[in-house]
Amino acid sequence: MNIKCKKSDLLNSINISLKAIPGKTTMQILSFIAIVAENNKIDLVSNNLELGIETSLEAEVIEPGKICVDAKMFSEIIRKLPSDEITMIVDDRNSDTEEIASMQIKSGRAKFEISAMSTDEFVFLPNIQSDDNIQISQYDLRAIINQTEFSISDNENQKVMTGELFEVTENQLRVISLDGNRISIRRLTLGNQYPSKKVIIPGKTLREISKILSDKVDDNVDIYFSENHIIFKFESTTVLSRLIDGNYYDVDRMLSDDYKVKIKANKAELTETIDRSMLLRRESDKKPIVFNIKDGKIEFNMKTSIGSMDEEMEVEKEGEDLRIGFNPKFMLDALKNIEDEDVDIYFKSAKSPCFIKNDEKTYIYLILPINF
Amino acid sequence: MNIKCKKSDLLNSINISLKAIPGKTTMQILSFIAIVAENNKIDLVSNNLELGIETSLEAEVIEPGKICVDAKMFSEIIRKLPSDEITMIVDDRNSDTEEIASMQIKSGRAKFEISAMSTDEFVFLPNIQSDDNIQISQYDLRAIINQTEFSISDNENQKVMTGELFEVTENQLRVISLDGNRISIRRLTLGNQYPSKKVIIPGKTLREISKILSDKVDDNVDIYFSENHIIFKFESTTVLSRLIDGNYYDVDRMLSDDYKVKIKANKAELTETIDRSMLLRRESDKKPIVFNIKDGKIEFNMKTSIGSMDEEMEVEKEGEDLRIGFNPKFMLDALKNIEDEDVDIYFKSAKSPCFIKNDEKTYIYLILPINF
Numbered sequence: 001m002n003i004k005c006k007k008s009d010l011l012n013s014i015n016i017s018l019k020a021i022p023g024k025t026t027m028q029i030l031s032f033i034a035i036v037a038e039n040n041k042i043d044l045v046s047n048n049l050e051l052g053i054e055t056s057l058e059a060e061v062i063e064p065g066k067i068c069v070d071a072k073m074f075s076e077i078i079r080k081l082p083s084d085e086i087t088m089i090v091d092d093r094n095s096d097t098e099e100i101a102s103m104q105i106k107s108g109r110a111k112f113e114i115s116a117m118s119t120d121e122f123v124f125l126p127n128i129q130s131d132d133n134i135q136i137s138q139y140d141l142r143a144i145i146n147q148t149e150f151s152i153s154d155n156e157n158q159k160v161m162t163g164e165l166f167e168v169t170e171n172q173l174r175v176i177s178l179d180g181n182r183i184s185i186r187r188l189t190l191g192n193q194y195p196s197k198k199v200i201i202p203g204k205t206l207r208e209i210s211k212i213l214s215d216k217v218d219d220n221v222d223i224y225f226s227e228n229h230i231i232f233k234f235e236s237t238t239v240l241s242r243l244i245d246g247n248y249y250d251v252d253r254m255l256s257d258d259y260k261v262k263i264k265a266n267k268a269e270l271t272e273t274i275d276r277s278m279l280l281r282r283e284s285d286k287k288p289i290v291f292n293i294k295d296g297k298i299e300f301n302m303k304t305s306i307g308s309m310d311e312e313m314e315v316e317k318e319g320e321d322l323r324i325g326f327n328p329k330f331m332l333d334a335l336k337n338i339e340d341e342d343v344d345i346y347f348k349s350a351k352s353p354c355f356i357k358n359d360e361k362t363y364i365y366l367i368l369p370i371n372f
Numbered sequence: 373m374n375i376k377c378k379k380s381d382l383l384n385s386i387n388i389s390l391k392a393i394p395g396k397t398t399m400q401i402l403s404f405i406a407i408v409a410e411n412n413k414i415d416l417v418s419n420n421l422e423l424g425i426e427t428s429l430e431a432e433v434i435e436p437g438k439i440c441v442d443a444k445m446f447s448e449i450i451r452k453l454p455s456d457e458i459t460m461i462v463d464d465r466n467s468d469t470e471e472i473a474s475m476q477i478k479s480g481r482a483k484f485e486i487s488a489m490s491t492d493e494f495v496f497l498p499n500i501q502s503d504d505n506i507q508i509s510q511y512d513l514r515a516i517i518n519q520t521e522f523s524i525s526d527n528e529n530q531k532v533m534t535g536e537l538f539e540v541t542e543n544q545l546r547v548i549s550l551d552g553n554r555i556s557i558r559r560l561t562l563g564n565q566y567p568s569k570k571v572i573i574p575g576k577t578l579r580e581i582s583k584i585l586s587d588k589v590d591d592n593v594d595i596y597f598s599e600n601h602i603i604f605k606f607e608s609t610t611v612l613s614r615l616i617d618g619n620y621y622d623v624d625r626m627l628s629d630d631y632k633v634k635i636k637a638n639k640a641e642l643t644e645t646i647d648r649s650m651l652l653r654r655e656s657d658k659k660p661i662v663f664n665i666k667d668g669k670i671e672f673n674m675k676t677s678i679g680s681m682d683e684e685m686e687v688e689k690e691g692e693d694l695r696i697g698f699n700p701k702f703m704l705d706a707l708k709n710i711e712d713e714d715v716d717i718y719f720k721s722a723k724s725p726c727f728i729k730n731d732e733k734t735y736i737y738l739i740l741p742i743n744f
Contacts, residue, residue: 073651073678080648102679110648114679276452276482279445306445307474307486 001065001090003037007081007107009057013044014075016237019208020046020053021071033071034122035088038064045124046071051205052125055237065092067103068117083108090116125240128231130224134168134194138221138234142213144175144186145206147337147363152203153179163200163244165251166230170194176251177203182330183251183366184337197225200248205230205241212237255364259346259355261293261319267343271335273311274328277302280309281328288325288370293317293347302328324350325372334365373437373462375409379453379479381429385416386447388609391580392418392425393443405443406494407460410436417496418443423577424497427609437464439475440489455480462488497612500603502596506540506566510593510606514585516547516558517578519709519735524575525551535572535616537623538602542566548623549575554702555623555738556709569597572620577602577613584609627736631718631727633665633691639715643707645683646700649674652681653700660697660742665689665719674700696722697744706737 017033025031025048034045042059046052067090078086089104103116145164153161165176173188209232213221224231232239277289277300285304292299299312324347334356335343346355350369357364389405397403397420406417414431418424439462450458461476475488517536525533537548545560581604585593596603604611649661649672657676664671671684696719706728707715718727728737 076651077648080644080651082644082648109683109685110645111682112652112679113681272452272454273482276449276454279448279452280484307484309485310483311481313481 001035001037001067001088001092001103002063003042003059003061003065003089004085004087005042005057005059007078007084007086009059010042010078010086011075013042013055013057013236014071014078016055016212017044017046017053018071018075019212020048020051020239022048029068029117029121029123031071032068032117032122033074034066034068034119034124036066036119037061045122047123047125049123050202050242051208052123052240053237054125054240057236063092065090066119067101068119068122069103069114073114077105077112077114081105081107082110125238126229128224128226128229128240130226130231132195132197132226133222133224134173134190135192135220135222136173136188136190137217138213138219139215139217140188141221141223142210142215144173144188145210147186148175148177148184149203149206149210150177150333150337151179151182151184152177152206154203155179159244160200160246160248163202164206165248166197166199166201168194168197170196176248178249178251181327181368182334183254183364184334185251185364185366187362198248199225199230200244200246201230202241202244205239209239209241212239254353254366255355256348259319259348261317261322261347263293263298263318263345263347264316264342265298265313265345266315267335267338267341269313270343271332273300273313274331274335276311277309277328278332280304280306282306286327286370288372289328289331290323290325290372293322293324295321319347322347322350324354325370326354326367327370330367334367338363338365373407373409373439373460373464373475374435375414375431375433375437375461376457376459377414377429377431379450379456379458381431382414382450382458383447385414385427385429385608386443386450388427388584389416389418389425390443390447391584392420392423392611394420401440401489401493401495403443404440404489404494405446406438406440406491406496408438408491409433417494419495419497421495422574422614423580424495424612425609426497426612429608435464437462438491439473440491440494441475441486445486449477449484449486453477453479454482497610498601500596500598500601500612502598502603504567504569504598505594505596506545506562507564507592507594508545508560508562509589510585510591511587511589512560513593513595514582514587516545516560517582519558520547520549520556521575521578521582522549522705522709523551523554523556524549524578526575527551531616532572532618532620535574536578537620538569538571538573540566540569542568548620550621550623553699553740554706555626555736556706557623557736557738559734570620571597571602572616572618573602574613574616577611581611581613584611626725626738627727628720631691631720633689633694633719635665635670635690635717635719636688636714637670637685637717638687639707639710639713641685642715643704645672645685646703646707648683649681649700650704652676652678654678658699658742660744661700661703662695662697662744665694665696667693691719694719694722696726697742698726698739699742702739706739710735710737 036043043056087106101116105112167174171190221234287304289302302309408415415428459478477484539546543562593606659676661674674681
């Protein structure tokens with residue numbers, strides 16, 4: 001292998017590849033990136049067996065070849081090279097016959113030689129064919145992930161809760177996550193009608209993919225569905241992830257439009273108040289913030305071993321008076337992901353969940369109260 | 373106690389006070405700030421027994437008083453208050469008779485009540501009188517600390533090495549730090565002649581004080597010396613530190629102007645090369661970077677379990693050829709703290725220390741080589 005490429009292009013591709021490199025692993029091969037050079041391009045492949053990424057960049061391929069290198073080491077060295085021109089050379093005689101080879105990296109007056117491995121052991125991405133796809137803007141996909149991922153459960157004993165439901169019905173995409181205390185739902189209108197589908201995508205996949213999606217509304221991503229996998233294709237990158245097997249909860253059964261109290265509050269003020277109450281909270285002392293909802297105002301109170309906070313704010317209120325307590329963190333997570341200036345919150349009783357939602361129901365956040 | 377002050381002023385003073393609050397302590401009182409309100413100002417006092425800080429701000433003192441509060445909690449709450457006007461109230465009847473009191477903090481529509489303690493147990497700064505002082509710009513003091521602190525030893529068994537020698541002779545201030553492998557020396561000309569003195573200041577004190585000194589050349593700091601303490605006074609802040617007892621090493625005995633090889637190298641190029649060699653270094657594998665010094669150039673080589681690096685750069689050279697190895701980190705620490713475009717490095721043999729110094733000797737960095 002003998003290739004020349006631009007440092008900036010290579011770094012960009014490495015940064016994408018790193019998203020599928022596990023922080024720690026007992027399988028050394030998972031911490032490697034495969035470099036495959038042919039037809040005037042380089043493919044970088046990383047694969048942690050749940051999530052795999054293939055991304056390519058332009059290069060001058062003087063001699064094609066493939067090799068694996070430690071991802072973090074490779075990334076650190078490329079980052080510090082002195083010139084934008086990089087040459088990478090592997091003596092292929094060597095890499096064919098021995099498992100452990102080495103790769104030369106040259107740039108300006110610097111020359112590195114690092115250990116490398118043949119790609120024999122490397123797990124490349126499975127070749128999955130699917131015509132079953134939807135198209136969505138990268139911006140929207142990134143937003144919808146960020147607006148729901150915080151309520152994905154990390155309880156591995158209930159596997160389906162560690163993912164998000166992606167549900168397509170006609171031209172609607174609905175994304176749902178839940179843990180034992182709350183449900184987050186976002187709905188988006190797609191540009192086309194599609195056949196119905198329901199898949200559970202691992203939370204880890206979604207968090208990593210949201211980091212490499214562009215923030216431009218005009219850049220699209222094609223999402224392909226197969227029986228056990230989902231594939232995201234955008235620009236020169238393909239991300240492939242396993243799906244989570246199982247039936248997702250029937251969330252619609254838990255939603256309701258009935259309410260006894262409704263408030264309309266300024267979102268920024270409410271967020272700041274709840275944020276301040278977090279100061280008095282400690283891991284060991286999970287006290288609720290109490291909402292004392294009266295005509296025209298809410299009185300807030302939080303009391304912990306550290307001290308107490310009292311605050312009140314004006315709101316528009318409809319219905320009965322109510323005292324209800326919440327985990328302030330759950331309230332904050334939802335409020336921070338709403339763009340509206342005012343939010344509507346619906347309550348039934350001190351023991352029933354509240355709903356933060358808009359009239360169009362493009363978002364619904366359900367949060368269970370805490371007894372106090 | 374009943375006081376009103378500006379949030380921005382209070383935050384500024386809190387940030388200074390926090391520098392004497394230990395990260396962890398078994399003595400709870402050390403993690404408290406004392407608030408002393410009288411004569412239209414508030415003094416904040418923090419003291420970890422090695423380092424103490426007293427800093428004041430303007431306030432409207434409606435009722436004077438004093439109280440202690442947990443520094444981190446206090447800082448977090450003040451930071452998140454909604455308005456720039458802050459009122460702090462302690463019911464003094466309460467704080468006189470009971471050890472544990474509470475303080476009310478009001479700002480805009482937020483009201484906090486946090487636990488507080490009487491100042492009975494608090495260790496205020498000793499009142500030390502001294503007329504023995506020097507004056508220096510805050511900018512210079514900060515610079516001279518940053519240019520030498522990296523070679524302060526953290527070996528508590530050799531106490532004097534955990535501090536820096538500050539040595540005043542006529543109008544010269546010389547600052548020295550050393551660990552077992554290197555010596556850093558900086559010299560500065562003062563605006564006046566002063567009586568000679570030699571004190572050892574704890575490294576921790578210097579690191580904290582450098583964070584609160586201003587970066588303006590025109591702002592001065594007065595440094596007072598007493599038998600066991602050093603006091604820094606600037607603006608509305610007084611920092612008091614214990615000195616380290618003992619005799620510092622006779623560094624002049626280790627310095628020498630003899631050399632067999634001298635090189636003049638571009639500092640930026642040399643720094644980048646050595647920085648790159650650090651990529652191949654691991655804690656478990658402390659291999660040196662080898663300088664192969666020849667006429668007109670240095671060839672660098674580093675070889676570790678991870679891989680190898682080769683690089684060369686042009687230099688002006690005087691004297692014999694030499695192969696010598698160094699810990700790249702020690703080289704980097706010194707080079708990063710030199711402002712000159714070119715550096716002169718003097719060598720005697722592969723087993724003798726090298727000296728990085730300028731002709732005026734305002735800086736001398738001595739580094740021991742590593743056998744390879």
